[in-house]
Amino acid sequence: MIEVAVDYSWLGPTGIGRVAAEVISRTPSNWQIKGVREGRSNAAPLTPVDLWLTLRSTSANLFWSPGFMPPLSNAGIPTVLTVHDLTHLHYYGSAKRAYYNALMKPLFRKASHIVTVSDFTRDEFLRWSNLPEEKVTTILNAVSPAFRPEGPAIRLDRPYILYAGNRRSYKNVDGLLKAFAASQLAAQGFVIGLTGSRTEELAQLEQDLGLQNHIHYFGFVPDDDLPALYRGAHALAFVSMYEGFGLPILESMASGVPVLTSNVSSMPEVADDAAVLVDPHDIASITNGLIEVVSNDARRHELIAKGRQRAAQFSWDQTATAYWTLFSQLKK
Numbered sequence: 001m002i003e004v005a006v007d008y009s010w011l012g013p014t015g016i017g018r019v020a021a022e023v024i025s026r027t028p029s030n031w032q033i034k035g036v037r038e039g040r041s042n043a044a045p046l047t048p049v050d051l052w053l054t055l056r057s058t059s060a061n062l063f064w065s066p067g068f069m070p071p072l073s074n075a076g077i078p079t080v081l082t083v084h085d086l087t088h089l090h091y092y093g094s095a096k097r098a099y100y101n102a103l104m105k106p107l108f109r110k111a112s113h114i115v116t117v118s119d120f121t122r123d124e125f126l127r128w129s130n131l132p133e134e135k136v137t138t139i140l141n142a143v144s145p146a147f148r149p150e151g152p153a154i155r156l157d158r159p160y161i162l163y164a165g166n167r168r169s170y171k172n173v174d175g176l177l178k179a180f181a182a183s184q185l186a187a188q189g190f191v192i193g194l195t196g197s198r199t200e201e202l203a204q205l206e207q208d209l210g211l212q213n214h215i216h217y218f219g220f221v222p223d224d225d226l227p228a229l230y231r232g233a234h235a236l237a238f239v240s241m242y243e244g245f246g247l248p249i250l251e252s253m254a255s256g257v258p259v260l261t262s263n264v265s266s267m268p269e270v271a272d273d274a275a276v277l278v279d280p281h282d283i284a285s286i287t288n289g290l291i292e293v294v295s296n297d298a299r300r301h302e303l304i305a306k307g308r309q310r311a312a313q314f315s316w317d318q319t320a321t322a323y324w325t326l327f328s329q330l331k332k
Helices: 015-024 047-056 093-110 119-129 173-183 200-209 223-231 247-254 267-271 283-295 297-311 316-330
Strands: 002-007 031-036 062-065 079-083 113-116 136-138 160-163 191-194 215-217 235-238 259-262 276-278
Touching: 002 047, 015 316, 062 316, 079 093, 079 316, 093 119, 113 119, 113 316, 119 136, 160 173, 173 191, 173 200, 173 283, 223 247, 235 247, 235 283, 247 259, 247 267, 247 297, 259 267, 259 283, 267 276, 276 283, 283 297
Parallel strands: 002 031, 002 062, 062 079, 079 113, 113 136, 160 191, 160 235, 191 215, 235 259, 259 276
Antiparallel strands: none
């Protein structure tokens, strides 16, 4: 039996956790998973040291981190890391950027192989790391069969335009709300539906934009309830300023929901021609995109059909096969 040690600290209701769970659930019969570091910090300054100490005590044939943190040393074990994006270089301040450049870059170079989740991320990572191209492989994320038009759907008393995700600054939720206010779609009976709870900052923005009672907060949505959340949406608005992939794009398309997304970073790569693409830095562009995806019935039907075709091109079976093929090539 071939043993792969997997950093379980990344498991959970996140995009990284989703990738990890899908690959782990498709473990070949001749492989055995050994979960390590479950419940431990996965992105602390000393996490590379903890990873190194963990690897020193394992006899696994391979180590895989579904997230971006490399060990201080691979302790003689082939090491594969999945890099989902390089947001830390752009949006987390000068201290994080310095940490990445000074410590993480040389540690990435010690890894046996790097997996990126899009060609955009691969190209950006190669430029930053100066690693040889043959050491970095794109393995695309995918979408679960649970995301389909048929099935239970969450409904509100008014049609909702969904944003599913966290509220980090680059997710551009403020820009989405400003565009929604400018679109006058609230007066036509639409609301914005946000995962998560209301914050003081959002409450103030609601008041400033005159959107009181026009934003619905779904709170925490478990993974099992996400398909129903997407199915119930009138459209998805995912106008982030930066993404390494963008799972909600595919999940909405597979659910039969038209998509509005950004024309930057990985999002055009994922969406192809099956979404309305807008400039996330331009409120007028987002506003016009919202009106198009919500109000133009012919365009909506076109987007729904193209979206389902696009989503069907992404399979977790294919993704997992690519991972396990790579692991087999690298194992000791």
